[in-house]
Amino acid sequence: MTPGTLVLLHTPHATAGIWGDLPETLRSYGLDVVAPDVQGEDGPRYVARASLIIAATAPSPPLVLAGHGAAGPLLPGVALAQRAAHRKIGGYVFVDADLPRPQAHAHGVPMPPDWPEAPCGYLRTRSARGEHDRAMREARLRGWTVMEQAPPAGVAQALGELIAAL
Numbered sequence: 001m002t003p004g005t006l007v008l009l010h011t012p013h014a015t016a017g018i019w020g021d022l023p024e025t026l027r028s029y030g031l032d033v034v035a036p037d038v039q040g041e042d043g044p045r046y047v048a049r050a051s052l053i054i055a056a057t058a059p060s061p062p063l064v065l066a067g068h069g070a071a072g073p074l075l076p077g078v079a080l081a082q083r084a085a086h087r088k089i090g091g092y093v094f095v096d097a098d099l100p101r102p103q104a105h106a107h108g109v110p111m112p113p114d115w116p117e118a119p120c121g122y123l124r125t126r127s128a129r130g131e132h133d134r135a136m137r138e139a140r141l142r143g144w145t146v147m148e149q150a151p152p153a154g155v156a157q158a159l160g161e162l163i164a165a166l
Helices: 022-028 043-056 072-084 102-108 133-141 153-165
Strands: 005-009 063-069 089-097 120-125 145-149
Touching: 005 022, 005 072, 022 153, 043 072, 063 072, 072 089, 089 133, 089 153, 120 133, 120 153, 133 145, 145 153
Parallel strands: 005 063, 063 089, 089 120, 120 145
Antiparallel strands: none
16 A cells, blocks of 8 residues: 555654654655654553644645554554544554554553554564564464564665555
């Protein structure tokens, strides 16, 4: 699929700086990329703040939401806020990320009953080798597209290929 806007969401209590040069590299591929900097928040406050920042950028749908680490479980909440604002979600990508768990309610963020309403993919970077093996296996079991790639330039290419495969 071709996203209107790719939204890169960093792990809570970090900064958008964790993405390094990835946003600029993806922009050089012709993608519209938003990387909100949501500092010091998690759970519902992270979702609310990220959603406000995303809205302020006037993103073009469909949105592809990519979450890193602990932002993974928050993607359904961010998607729900975007859908409420009439922005279509075209896909989800989990980058070295935890997966949403309905029973855990993602740190107090409600899970939409129809999640996932769009295709999902999982990208594990070689810098996270050994980490997130369980999440990657679970993504495969769910029938999601799963890729593994080495940083730094390889991640941008793999992410672009993964999004195209959604």
